Amino acid sequence: MVDNEPPIENNGAEVTGGEPALSQSNLPMIITVVALLTYFAFQTFFLVGERGNLGQVKTSQESALQEAQKIQSQFRTLVTKTGELADKGHAGAKLVMEGLQRQGMGMAGPAAKATAPENGEEKRLK
Numbered sequence: 663m664v665d666n667e668p669p670i671e672n673n674g675a676e677v678t679g680g681e682p683a684l685s686q687s688n689l690p691m692i693i694t695v696v697a698l699l700t701y702f703a704f705q706t707f708f709l710v711g712e713r714g715n716l717g718q719v720k721t722s723q724e725s726a727l728q729e730a731q732k733i734q735s736q737f738r739t740l741v742t743k744t745g746e747l748a749d750k751g752h753a754g755a756k757l758v759m760e761g762l763q764r765q766g767m768g769m770a771g772p773a774a775k776a777t778a779p780e781n782g783e784e785k786r787l788k
Contacts (some may be wrong), residue, residue, distance in 0.1 A: 741762065741767070744758055744762075746757060
């Protein structure tokens with residue numbers, strides 16, 4: 663280098679070895695990344711809370727579900743025994759079974775097929 667040469671100007675930017683300087687062009691990207699991280703953190707926190715609430719609701723409904731299953735089992739037993747009575751010729755049981763079959767709650771066994779009207783007969787009755 664010659665002593666008489668003027669220094670080279672770099673328009674105010676200081677050149678350092680190897681590391682790029684943080685410029686204003688990176689600022690929007692940094693703000694965007696921070697906003698996304700904040701959004702995802704909030705959503706995660708909210709969803710974890712909702713999962714806990716759903717667990718509590720499920721736990722509170724377990725007893726009602728078990729009671730409903732118990733009643734459904736009792737109903738099936740009642741329908742089965744009523745169907746057996748209807749097969750033996752009990753008039754009241756036949757009437758009850760016909761009513762249940764009209765509502766779609768009758769037995770699906772051979773007794774139900776024997777007492778159910780044929781498709782043509784059913785259409786004529788309605």
